[in-house]
Amino acid sequence: MALLSNLQVPMVLRLRVSYRCCSCIALQDGDWWISRFRSRSRVMELLREILHEAAPISSSEMDDTYLWKPGNRPASSAFSTADTWSALHPHGESVLWHRQVWFHGKIPKHAFITWVNARNRLSTRYRLRRWGMQVPSECILCNVEDETRQHLFFYCSYSTEVWLYFCSRLNVNPPSEFEEGLRWLRNPSTDEFLKLIIRLVYQAVVYGIWKERNARVHSQIFRPAQALILEIKQVVQNCLDPLSRAQNSRRRDITLLGTWFSRF
Ligand SMILES: [Zn+2]
Structure with missing residues (x-):
């Protein structure tokens, strides 16, 4: 179990760090589960780039924490529908008319x-x-x-x-x-x-x-x-x-x- 914080992901992200949860296992065998994939998806590449070192997290004794990080806002345990919408649908360029x-x-x-x-x-x-x-x-x-x-x-x-x-x-x-x-x-x-x-x-x-x-x-x-x-x-x-x-x-x-x- 580990605390996941300050994850710099430019999208709304919810991760659970756990060895035992069968539905969503982020860490397996001391490494990020996602790092095994060779997908060229930009989202996957982005996730691989921003993930922290796996070892300190997997060895931590602290419990998991769920955090929401919409866009550039600080990560928080509180979920905001408005912030999520704004992060997924950024304002376009304003027009004169x-x-x-x-x-x-x-x-x-x-x-x-x-x-x-x-x-x-x-x-x-x-x-x-x-x-x-x-x-x-x-x-x-x-x-x-x-x-x-x-x-x-x-x-x-x-x-x-x-x-x-x-x-x-x-x-x-x-x-x-x-x-x-x-x-x-x-x-x-x-x-x-x-x-x-x-x-x-x-x-x-x-x-x-x-x-x-x-x-x-x-x-x-x-x-x-x-x-x-x-x-x-x-x-x-x-x-x-x-x-x-x-x-x-x-x-x-x-x-x-x-x-x-x-x-x-
Ligand atoms: Zn005409």
């Missing part, structure tokens, strides 16, 4: 498509062809240019008609480059209600264009831009109604929905 996509009041499916699009993971024809798939390259909304992300969502004549309608009503002029547009959404207006409406409209337009594109590709259903505009207006208005009722604003002059109706 996080708050512009995942804001309070968002429509989840719109935010999801915007997020996937922000990471450039939507299956546009440009990307499908890069993967070697035999699909047409033309944008199905205009049949003029190749369907890249930038063209489909911003440069296409169909998309431009939708953007122009909403931007003129909201009196804004966002950048036409995708990443620049996301940065612009951080603070598109000094009016708190307009800021929320602009973000909702932005995501609804991105979602609507992608939905229209998919309807044309997969179902051969074609709608004019004006039909999409009407649908987006209705969706955003329906979203604003409950938000407006629940709003806790110091403003008394106008509501969220009132701001919407002043523009649309």
Whole structure:
């Protein structure tokens, strides 16, 4: 029996040091059980590198101790679910557009498509062809240019008609480059209600264009831009109604929905 402490393992580790436990024997015949394996697994290699000398441990008279060591935190006998999750799922690099996509009041499916699009993971024809798939390259909304992300969502004549309608009503002029547009959404207006409406409209337009594109590709259903505009207006208005009722604003002059109706 032995005390196992200060084990520098960059993961959650639970080891039992025992000669007699048949279910989990860490030490056998005076050496680490794991050292007998010739596995090239990176985890196994890492364990072999960090394990202490076996002899002092196997000759110790102290009882075994169970320790949890999530990530770089000190080893402890107490188990923390939160620390374990953080160790196994480290935070990724923060992105500038996080708050512009995942804001309070968002429509989840719109935010999801915007997020996937922000990471450039939507299956546009440009990307499908890069993967070697035999699909047409033309944008199905205009049949003029190749369907890249930038063209489909911003440069296409169909998309431009939708953007122009909403931007003129909201009196804004966002950048036409995708990443620049996301940065612009951080603070598109000094009016708190307009800021929320602009973000909702932005995501609804991105979602609507992608939905229209998919309807044309997969179902051969074609709608004019004006039909999409009407649908987006209705969706955003329906979203604003409950938000407006629940709003806790110091403003008394106008509501969220009132701001919407002043523009649309
Ligand atoms: Zn197009």
